[in-house]
Amino acid sequence: MLLSIRDLNVHFSTPDGDIHAVRNVSLDIPEGSCLGVVGESGSGKSQLFLGAMGLLSANGRATGSVLYRGEEILGTRKVHALRGSKITMIFQDPLTSLTPHMTIGNQVMEALGRHMPREEARLRVREMLDYVRIPEAARRMAQYPHELSGGMRQRVMIAMATITGPDLVIADEPTTALDVTVQAQILEILRALKSEKHTAMALISHDMGVIAGNADRVAVMRHGEVVEEGAVDLIFFAPAHAYTRMLLDAMPRIDKGEPNHTATGAKLLAVKDLQVSFPVAQGPFRKPKQLRAVDGVNFELAEGETLGIVGESGSGKSTIARAVLQLLPANGGNVVWLGRDLSQETQAEIRKARKDFQIVFQDPLASLDPRQPVGVSIAEPLKALMPGLARDDIRARVRAMMDKVGLDPAWINRYPHELSGGQNQRVGIARAMIVEPRMVICDEAVSALDVSIQAQIVALIKHLQAQTGLSLIFISHDLSVVRQLAHRVMVLYLGRVVEMASSAALYRQPRHPYTRALLSAVPTPDPRAERAKKRVLLAGDPPSPLDRRAQLSFLKSRLGEDNPDAEQYRPQLLEVEPGHFVAEFD
Amino acid sequence: MIATGSTLNAEAILKGRSLWVDARRRLFRNRAALASIIALGTIALLALFAPLLSPYAYDEINYEIVSCAPGWWPSATACHAGGAHIFGTDAVGRDLFVRVLYGARVSLAVGLVATLVSLLIGVLYGATAGYLGGRIDGLMMRAVDVLYSLPFVFFVIILMVVFDRNFILLFVAIGAVEWLTMARIVRGQTLSIKQKEFIEAARAGGVGGFAIIRRHVIPNVVGPVVVYVTLTVPGVILTESFLSFLGLGVQEPLTSWGVLISEGANSMETAPWMLAFPAIFMAVTLFCFNFIGDGLRDALDPRDR
Structure with missing residues (x-):
């Protein structure tokens, strides 16, 4: 067994008391396999691995046992030596995980961490960047993180995490900040890493679709506990726990759904x-x-x-x-x-x-004034757009509206930070709907x-x-x-x-190649379909919107002068069927 | 989610909470701030009733008791024969206790009034410039830059010459300079708040420009503003003492803490009490303002409780 986690507990001491973030979790990751850890926000899925790797914030404390190839590493010095060489991590936000003032090449070289002749190190870095499919790797090595797109930065992160030849890569929501087409590219690289280099992986995600297409085994977490753990097909096709079933049912499906009938109003x-x-x-x-x-x-x-x-x-x-x-x-x-x-x-x-x-x-929290109780926020458009309403009338309408969107009217005086994300979004909906x-x-x-x-x-x-x-x-x-x-x-x-x-x-x-790529890039929570799926991957980065040639990405035959500032032909919409319009493409 | 709502009684839930009522409740729960309010209130009351507290007048010169050390009881020594001078006396025999309290009147009044003036002008000006943005913002802030570049002392001298020497002018002069920094701070904060989604949400809800500034921008810049205010009050008190030193501020026999401190500093080796007492009062006041400022900042932030 590559990594065994036994009875791991993570506690945080905060001014509001002790928070038990991870409760008695036991998991195994065999060599070369991928463990998917799925859960909603606050389920403790990230803290589990941060705790195991000794990376908790200062007020956190992990107890239990973590065995690497049978050796205890939790809270020992060994974990420092393993981290970054045999066990590496990839985080969600590639911009904040890269140092802004170091070139890509130097950062990856630093991750290499071993003393070797500079030329040899550069060669290794270049090979690695090629491996994660960064085009023009030699030129990119001299660039800084801000010059790269989000997808390219995440590739650099993967390169940094794999250049030492690790046994285990812990990927914490590696594609959450990326667009679906880019996500598909990154997942493809991670899959290749597993099959070609035989690297084991812990894939942490909130997205059942991402898990379905990549994991061998899946652990479902909720409130710090693993509620269900098993082979991927079992979890998806025969979930035993009610929470797993609820998660699967809640997932919007791109491959299913009753058609919505077209409305024909004025x-x-x-x-x-x-x-x-x-x-x-x-x-x-x-x-x-x-x-x-x-x-x-x-x-x-x-x-x-x-x-x-x-x-x-x-x-x-x-x-x-x-x-x-x-x-x-x-x-x-x-x-x-x-x-x-x-x-x-x-x-x-x-x-x-x-x-x-x-x-x-x-963002429900950002769109509400943090210094106003939610009732005031809901009433605001009413006061502005229907002046002359009596105070009592406004209050009555706010309460009625709150009731309609499923909020307790007694919460009229709560502040946004006292409500959850979903409740705040209901406030946002109430605010939009109150003026009818x-x-x-x-x-x-x-x-x-x-x-x-x-x-x-x-x-x-x-x-x-x-x-x-x-x-x-x-x-x-x-x-x-x-x-x-x-x-x-x-x-x-x-x-x-x-x-x-x-x-x-x-x-x-779908008719247009972009729509097809987009649809095929969306992961579905169905492991069999994901394995069988033929992906239509877009090559490389999405082009810069400042480049006028970008419009013709799918209609290269009409490309005029090859200059980013030159005016270009614009693909026209054609009606291929009544009500179905498609832009021209090659 | 924190169930703070449950601590409120049912009536409060129905009536609605205002930011200010909540803030007061939270401010009074903060011990340092509460102690500071009490201390500051005591100093203010002492200053107000100073003449009633002491048998001496602030301008009563007595060359027989020059530079007397503090003494709490009347005694046979020359210094305290006519009654105790609990803070001692200054270089011309005036009672230091009553002078410190008279000084408190001037210093606190200048500090508070000038700060309020700068607060009012600075917040409105800065929030307007920041919210409108673009060319108007540029013009308004260049005007601030021009005023900044005027030498302060030169500006005060001109004011004094044109309008005659006047106590009120001191407030105006100091306030007129202090608001510039306030305007810059508020403008910077406004620029960042303007980007927030809740401002866009208010615009989409049909709320007009000035109402957005009043209801959404100003309450959200309160944190840095309050902290800056608590730094301004001490700054203003020091500025006043500097002006008085130049002969442009309060004139003898009237006094202020700044004047007392600069006089005391001259004789600090022979008569340390002349420096110590005004300095203690000033330091306590400045500490109080800082604690109140911190308390207000926390109290006005509903996220932090």
């Missing part, structure tokens, strides 16, 4: 050729370049309809939300709300119109939540829509969540629409 919103760009400084004496965050987007929204907008980071989906809501000035195009062109109206008129369209934000809007934009409204909470919030949104006939624009990077809600789906790539179709058609028959 037209509420029409967005025509919307353009938003931001100036990007190029140095003190150079003209700033224009970053086209949204570059000619058209869509309509009917009464009672849900439009899903999906895309990876930098695709412009949040910018569209803000431009539609007139929170950001558009550089061109029109936003027509019930026949009124909002881009022509004054600020005062727009403020009055806000009663009809509201927004729910991604006709359209709500949900900007990644469930992305920051645990899967079980996510499922509840999605159910709440559906319920509210059924009750009030509300129109929704549901923005998410997570295609499986969008599938559960949307009637129609629009796929964005670098500020332009690449495909737009009814939800049923898009998920059943």
